[in-house]
């Protein structure tokens with residue numbers, strides 16, 4: 001169910017549409033550092049792990065640059081397609097860790113390599129990040145307050161994905177809901 005979902009271009013289409021809206025919202029504001037106007041400064045990425053036929057426009061990471069020549073800082077809107085600077089699509093990371101995390105019946109690391117080309121080392125790094133750093137992050141602290149106490153901090157992000165699977169009608173809606181939820185507290189990051 002989830003592995004098939006992240007190989008559907010239609011999922012990426014919907015996530016791209018959400019990213020367009022998130023970028024529009026940010027553009028309506030001003031530079032957080034100097035209050036200057038924001039200009040487009042999008043860039044292309046080549047994330048891995050998704051379906052083969054992803055349209056080129058979905059590879060664009062929306063980004064803005066302050067128009068003030070003394071500032072010129074980059075402002076990144078939150079994104080549902082991209083997860084920070086990681087080289088895999090955000091939905092792929094979310095689903096693969098959920099399949100694997102503390103689940104003895106989940107796919108083996110070898111199977112995950114076969115299915116998505118993700119190395120054992122990369123997988124371990126993601127799991128360590130979600131175990132050691134994410135629960136203490138400001139992003140999670142803020143999100144935590146909006147969730148039922150049934151969601152445990154111990155098996156993130158799998159716990160979060162299962163919470164959305166229970167509360168949404170389809171796996172696609174659940175994954176999109178989960179990514180939107182995470183994006184709603186993404187810190188304004190700088191890509192410089």
Ligand SMILES: [Zn+2]
Nearest residue numbers: 031034066071
């Ligand atoms: Zn500025």
